Amino acid sequence: MTDAPSRLSEKSVFPKWIRGPQDFIGGLALVAVGAFALWASSDLQGMQGFSFGAGTAPRIFAVLLLVLGAVLAITAVLVDGEPMAKFHWRGPLFVSLAILCFAVSIRPLGLIVSAFASFLIAALGTPETRWKETIIVATALTTACSLLFPYALGLPIPLYPSFLIR
Template sequence: MKIKNEKDFFAGLLFLALGTAFSWGATMYPLGTAATMGPGYFPLLVGILMAVLGVLILFKALVIETEGGGRFGAWAWKPVIFVLGGNLVFGLLLAGFPALHVPALGMVVAIYGLTVVSSMAGDEFSLRQSLLLATVLALGCYLVFVLALGMPLPMWPGFLSA
């Protein structure tokens, strides 16, 4: 059987693999019933839907001819590096790195680090826009997680809030 669209084929495989893994992982938790759902019920349904979507995308990639065959282009390394780097910076700033004596700096500083580093992934970088976005995100996280949900998150570095 010939692959008629490479991008859809590999996207379908990804959805199928993730959906299957999600569904299998969800069976480790009590499922319950539709009336009294357990902690594994929703992840199981989402995993099954992802797997079915993957099968449909795979079918389309193998049956429907596309112009150019949906070939992969070159990897966009800059966005990959900066987006992954932004997440790494977020984790390091939020939790700290005790082995290197780096203290946890809290949610606000971590959001600013994540936003600025991840913003460098695009073709155009504006520090002003990144800082504005980080401010909106930090305020939103504070409103949702701390005020609305009452989660005890460290919003500021320990030396500022003590």
């Protein structure tokens, strides 16, 4: 295992002593999450005698995560592992933007505007989108959702922009 040819020697931003960048970064991130949770729960009550305080369990889990992350990162230095996977930006960016757009606009603008806009933003997530068909499908989906959720399922979702109703 240890003398496997190193795939990371070419074009890797990581120094040679990190033999598994994927796990190294993964481990460090878990350490960061654990440390952050420790800080976030530091204001909570700890053990009182033998009864748990509100902060006891979060701190136990945070410390556990911190230790596990550290072990993972250390392993990545000692043993050869996977190189970093390639991250893309287009899909994550536009899907997140679409979700954000929905969250921000559903209350003030209602389902029709919100669903239609989110659909179009999400469609930007791939270069393969053809706008004519996308707009047709977006219209159809918006119509279907406007009938399904508030009427067929009776969920209290606003349909129209609130300034129009008032």
